[in-house]
């Protein structure tokens with residue numbers, strides 16, 4: 001059995017994924033990087049690494065002896081760090097979303113292709129067990145043809161946009177709500193095996209944070225048209241007061257519908273299959289896969305991170321493309337970039353480029 005040497009960048013998300021990799025007998029965490037010295041010291045003590053394996057400079061880190069780089073830094077750094085990693089012969093597992101601009105998304109695709117290394121977007125929501133169950137149900141045709149879907153991600157993280165003590169704007173102050181679309185679109189597109197071809201967005205008010213940057217927009221709504229002819233509606237906000245945070249998913253087919261709870265996931269959803277039942281029945285919407293080992297919850301978000309790492313490593317070991325490879329990553333990232341652009345142009349419908 002080969003051992004994968006793992007390098008982690010960015011404490012926080014790197015800590016969660018670090019614990020999953022460290023638990024896997026096929027992996028050993030051999031290096032870490034964080035630009036902030038205090039954060040790096042925390043990372044180092046979590047991972048028990050020697051001083052020489054811990055770096056504040058990404059350029060020094062990328063010279064370390066690792067096979068896989070996990071990138072858990074703010075989105076504006078993803079493109080540059082991904083490109084440097086694959087050009088140094090490392091496979092990459094990168095946090096969401098892939099990048100902040102379409103140009104950077106295209107640069108990532110080109111660099112991954114040139115390098116022959118593997119890239120996967122760490123879209124953990126695709127690895128909730130209910131997503132797999134719904135995918136099986138939809139792909140078996142129980143709901144007929146999917147013609148409409150809704151998804152919502154409403155998470156009040158105002159302190160992560162503007163520091164409440166100092167008033168300093170953080171990197172999320174420049175991230176439009178719709179830019180962070182993959183937690184919502186990922187599961188929907190995964191279940192339907194579809195991709196988005198056109199987008200339109202609305203939402204420019206900034207009453208809550210009162211800052212002019214895109215990250216201060218209260219909420220945005222996008223409509224998307226897919227290659228298979230379905231319509232998807234997405235609601236995104238990082239500002240509006242709503243607790244607990246909400247992930248919501250709903251699919252309407254020609255033969256029935258399935259949806260999660262408006263209280264979020266996990267929860268009790270609804271399923272209606274026209275040929276099988278008189279009216280909708282309640283349906284558990286689980287984020288913990290009980291068939292996995294007890295420690296599978298340590299990565300966070302139910303058992304999503306554990307299942308995602310397992311899928312990534314399986315792909316590497318079998319020489320297959322990872323499930324959310326560089327092209328699929330852009331299917332989950334670019335529609336939000338385009339929809340925000342549309343919102344800036346009064347909701348004009350725009351084509352979503354395919355980067356494959």
Ligand SMILES: NC(=O)c1ccc[n+]([C@@H]2O[C@H](COP(=O)([O-])OP(=O)(O)OC[C@H]3O[C@@H](n4cnc5c(N)ncnc54)[C@H](O)[C@@H]3O)[C@@H](O)[C@H]2O)c1
Nearest residue numbers: 010011012013034035036039072073074075077095096097
């Ligand atoms: N999948 C999920 O559920 C989920 C949840 C939260 C955040 N995220 C994603 O994780 C990523 C990180 O988000 P966060 O909230 O942890 O960010 P953050 O602002 O807390 O930064 C994470 C760490 O990266 C370090 N860092 C910043 N720039 C760096 C650089 N150039 N090189 C090395 N280290 C650097 C910071 O010092 C910090 O310790 C983002 O892509 C975000 O979208 C995903």
